[in-house]
Amino acid sequence: MLNAENVTVHFGDFTAVDGLSFSLEEGQWLMLVGPNGAGKSTLLSAVAQGTPYRGDIRLDGRDIRAYKPAQLARRVGVLSQHHHVGYAYTVEEIVNLGRYAHRRGFLSARDGGEQVEEALRLTGMEGLRHASVLTLSGGELQRAFLAQVFAQNPQILMLDEPANHLDLVYQKHIFSLIDEWRRQPGRAVISVVHDLSLARKYGTHALLMHHGRCVAHGEMDAVLTEEHLRAVYEMDVHEWMRDLLTQWA
Secondary structure (H helix, E strand, C coil): CEEEEEEEEEECCEEEEEEEEEEECCCCEEEEECCCCCCHHHHHHHHCCCCCCEEEEEECCEEHHHCCHHHHHCCEEEECCCCCCCCCCEHHHHHHHHHHHHCCCCCCCCCCHHHHHHHHHHCCCHHHCCCEHHHCCHHHHHHHHHHHHHHHCCCEEEEECCCCCCCHHHHHHHHHHHHHHHCCCCCEEEEECCCHHHHHHHCCEEEEEECCEEEEEEEHHHHCCHHHHHHHHCCCHHHHHHHHHHCCC
């Protein structure tokens, strides 16, 4: 579905992503993991065409830069960790915006009603469809924008810390929803995640980054090894995780 080769991002003299390559196939959930400053969000932004880069990124075999914005939006959905809402849109209006790329003209009638309804149902936002987004909690707001991306009906979801700063119940809900969505045919997910436990539970594959470079890429168990994690975090991550679990024994 998606292949990136030698992707490099410079900010002046600083190299945020350094010659990085990876692939994403149908059914996969690729977790971008690594410490702060590793370049994870910058890489995701480059793939989503939000940050200039050097290298080659291909979607279904075609240079991703060759897609028109509406064409790309029908294939790729992006969910950030922060949402700036300055108007009292209702939840239903926000979700309907996810259908914009599928409309044939500015004055065309609303379409995709089934997708909107299904997105509201999946995210549990049916009861809040008429609520102003200005009145929502953090978890509800994230679910509203997740519903928008679901309504967009893309092939690939790109997520930057989708449950960051959310309560545990919302973390579980958001990740479970995304996992359920991913399991449908023709779909895949790539996301930035700091919590290695969440990455390991929900991810099928991982890309471990450090100082903008790839330390390991592949299936989850082959990437999050004791050796790889020690090289990146400069500590025994496996031992630390096991120690944390003993508190609940």
